[in-house]
Amino acid sequence: MDISFLGGPRPQRGVGVIAPFDFALDRELWRWVPDEVSLHLTRTPFVPVEVSLDLARLVSEHETLGDGVRTLTAVAPEVVAYACTSGSFVGGIAGERAMCEAMTRAGAVPAVTTSGALLEALAELGVRRVALVTPYTVSVTRALEEYVAEAGTVVTGCAFMGLTRHIWKVPYRDVADMARQAVRRRADALFISCTNLPTYDVIPQLEAELRIPVLSANQVTMWAALRRLGTRAVGPYQALIDPAARIDPASPSGPVLPDVPDVPEQEQQ
Numbered sequence: 001m002d003i004s005f006l007g008g009p010r011p012q013r014g015v016g017v018i019a020p021f022d023f024a025l026d027r028e029l030w031r032w033v034p035d036e037v038s039l040h041l042t043r044t045p046f047v048p049v050e051v052s053l054d055l056a057r058l059v060s061e062h063e064t065l066g067d068g069v070r071t072l073t074a075v076a077p078e079v080v081a082y083a084c085t086s087g088s089f090v091g092g093i094a095g096e097r098a099m100c101e102a103m104t105r106a107g108a109v110p111a112v113t114t115s116g117a118l119l120e121a122l123a124e125l126g127v128r129r130v131a132l133v134t135p136y137t138v139s140v141t142r143a144l145e146e147y148v149a150e151a152g153t154v155v156t157g158c159a160f161m162g163l164t165r166h167i168w169k170v171p172y173r174d175v176a177d178m179a180r181q182a183v184r185r186r187a188d189a190l191f192i193s194c195t196n197l198p199t200y201d202v203i204p205q206l207e208a209e210l211r212i213p214v215l216s217a218n219q220v221t222m223w224a225a226l227r228r229l230g231t232r233a234v235g236p237y238q239a240l241i242d243p244a245a246r247i248d249p250a251s252p253s254g255p256v257l258p259d260v261p262d263v264p265e266q267e268q269q
């Protein structure tokens with residue numbers, strides 16, 4: 001059978017992804033990627049440490065990132081993304097920038113990180129007040145709050161789960177419950193942290209309910225990486241990716257949540 005008329009395969013553009021050793025959501029990343037782009041994933045070496053600030057530091061060492069980039073050079077990605085939120089905010093803004101520089105030196109391609117992509121997304125949407133959801137312990141969550149505050153964004157509320165393992169097993173209903181707790185005070189957007197926390201399907205539902213943009217770790221990572229390629233992520237009904245889904249906070253259809261006092265942390269878990 002003559003199949004020469006197919007003319008393929010189509011040229012592919014590559015995004016290299018360095019993920020922590022326990023990353024379990026490869027398929028979720030692919031959902032944001034258009035057909036003409038391929039993901040090439042590699043993982044950091046295993047270390048016997050639970051999710052914590054110590055783990056965040058271990059999986060984000062410059063030598064580890066450089067090794068990860070070099071494992072991807074054979075497939076010639078056009079951009080490299082470090083898909084770990086805590087690993088990219090643990091050193092603050094200066095630490096995140098240094099990580100990007102280390103990855104670029106190792107592979108001579110543009111580099112992004114999840115936490116850097118978060119700040120880029122907040123700027124894109126004009127967000128000044130953000131609510132946070134994390135699966136982390138209190139210490140890791142506080143480090144994220146400090147990172148966001150360092151960038152000049154006010155954290156209006158935060159809910160965290162206190163998990164140290166198996167984060168990818170958290171069901172959407174738990175993510176949605178935490179989101180509702182986090183936005184008890186008015187915010188311009190909600191950020192759901194951790195690339196190992198499933199979020200793709202819950203984003204449009206939460207945006208419709210909360211009437212604010214909902215960002216997630218994997219979403220902003222793919223959005224920023226694909227932006228470097230001059231192409232768009234795929235995310236129908238997600239405000240960051242689909243301008244038609246954006247709600248003007250100044251309009252009557254914008255956020256309607258009242259300001260209420262913060263609740264004690266133990267009530268937010």
